[in-house]
Amino acid sequence: MLHGNILTPDGWLLGELHWQDGRIQRIDGKPVDPASNDAPRILPGFIDLHVHGGGGADVMQGAAAIDTLARTHARFGTTSLLATTMTAPDAEIRRVLGEIDAFIASGEARGARVLGVHLEGPYINSGKLGAQPAYARPGPIAEVDELCALAPIRLVTLAPELSGHYELIRHLSERGIRVQLGHTLGSYEQGVSAMQHGACGFTHLFNAMTGLHHRHPGMVGAALAHAEFAELIPDLLHVHPGAIRAALRSIPRLYAVTDSTAAAGMPDGEYRLGEQAVTKCLGGVRLADGTLAGSTLTMDQALRNLVSVGLSLADASARLSRYPADFLGLVDRGRLAEGCQADLVVMDSQLGVQSVYVEGGVVAEVSITSGLVEGGAS
Template identity: 70%
Template sequence: MSATSRILAGRILTSQGWLDGELTVRGERIAAICGTPVDDDGKACRYILPGFIDTHVHGGGGADVMEGGEAAVTIARQHARFGTTSLLATTMTAPRADIEAALSAIGAACRERAPGSARILGVHLEGPYINPGKLGAQPAQAKAGVLDEVEAFMCLAPLKLITVAPEVSGHLDLIRSLADRGVRVQLGHTLGRYEDGVAALEHGASGFTHLFNAMTGLHHREPGMVGAALAHAEYAELIPDLLHVHPGAIHTALRAIPHLFCVTDSTAAAGMPDGDYKLGSQPVTKCLGGVRLADGTLAGSTLTMNVALKNLVGIGLTLADASNRLSRYPADYLGVTDRGRLEEGGYADLVLLDTQLNLNEVFVEGECLGLADA
């Protein structure tokens, strides 16, 4: 057997269900999986799950995506220590020149994975094509989107996902053009009505950005953007830090949206002590488990994906279901077939957990990484 091979034993979550057995890592790939099928999560000494895929990451380890330079690599290293094996670097609303500088740095980081880091699959452009009346923690520099500008951005880094407010003039046509180019469009930071959400889905939008947050809520006479998501969405992202969304609302979304998946919306404060940080150009403060602007507005999170897994299990999801919503469903949403699931021939992106769901080891493309202290 090759010196680069390693055999891992435990309860393995495969695409076909749980196995008690062994998984062989050889180089960057999964060479073999064998074992005995078991019916459910049960109790095991060790679980082997697909590595987490986070489509909404602004920062971590004190670094923010909008800083450019080596920030994206710092962020990818920090989140890998918590089990995220691939991610989308997520921008903020900003002047065009600032976005272009950030995208240039992310593009370089996408071309080659740095040792010890998660794979940066591309960019989630969150803003500037949002409603100025629903900024959340975004700076007040929102504007209508035009295809020429987006195409210029695409030359700098792979844009995999763009958040758009569909009610802004011209945005339905923009959504159609982006969908035709294979870009996932999510609806978010929006004052749009239910009807605006339905129209956007008909034009090719495929998801919703941090469901429930920074969008019009559900009322029985005005269903809002939340109503459009609950009635019609196949996919939507949600922040399961139990601060942004109440567990009851999470369960509501789980019943309504077949492939609801979870993200961190993490900031530079993720994995860091309480204190002052930046979210794009916005000063933010981490305290009491959250990140806020000076006026108290939630400004992203401090969540990491290993904690997201525990939170989902804690509110009643099975381990397999929670894993799917952190790995398989985001992979499917992005059209990625060789990550987000444990299959022979796929990338060896995986996490090993003890019986309390604490991380033991993380592998990214076959590389075994060191873990965070906490």
């Protein structure tokens, strides 16, 4: 049981949240404005659909690294995530997918729950790689089906303008796999056509895609004009606060991701992002040529950043929990209601993390002596 200001789908309640066997049993309380008291803020656990690494570990390193990053991000409030791969040679992608599948099947997760895979590349445009290695190419349906047989791929990022990709988008959508448009030189018209074929989101909106011009709206224009969902990196480095506000006015269920690298939760220095070396410095991660290469963002900081640009705590929370859950079709995560998983983030009045629960088990709590968030056993 926890007592505090509880964010439910119907608003804030001051009261008690009870759970058993990992699921919420009941919530008792009275409506409240959380600004009226200093009791803890109890939020749905954060769901991050774009995670490359954390705690010094990179997804492409395999199962041990995935365990490390899952425990690292749990310290900052993430209770569910998608392990996100990089563009790489076919054999490497297949190896990593096999290791992710084995890790999920083992049930040995001690941090955030790994729900599956976000396949970011190799089916992207070689002219918009960003920090992706140069192995981009079109995706034959038969090959993609082979990859999907290796691990639970829940989300695929691709460039719609590549040969055969409209058919691939339709095929994946019919299989229940979500498709996002990203790392693309596609036009507004190609973005709209991709959505008509079943694409339903945009990967790190504004970054690594054709921008908005009033005579050539580009992929950004397609997102702003037509999208229900899109992911965005709110580290205030990848996207200007003004652009974030514009997207919030246009895309009803814009949701936050970290696009975090091995450098998340770590000091400045050199880390891996797939096969490439990246450097963490001045709050960002970059390749040697200065290209932004993922982020150091954690979801608790994403929440604070969204509040800082004008969102209410309830709205910001929805963009870290309920909307990504909705995007994946998850009805028992991303919200605090009877029957849902007891995935919880307890924060103080300054939005600092106090404790984190995954399916009812404590995975992180504040050390009384140090004030730091430390990993715990679930």
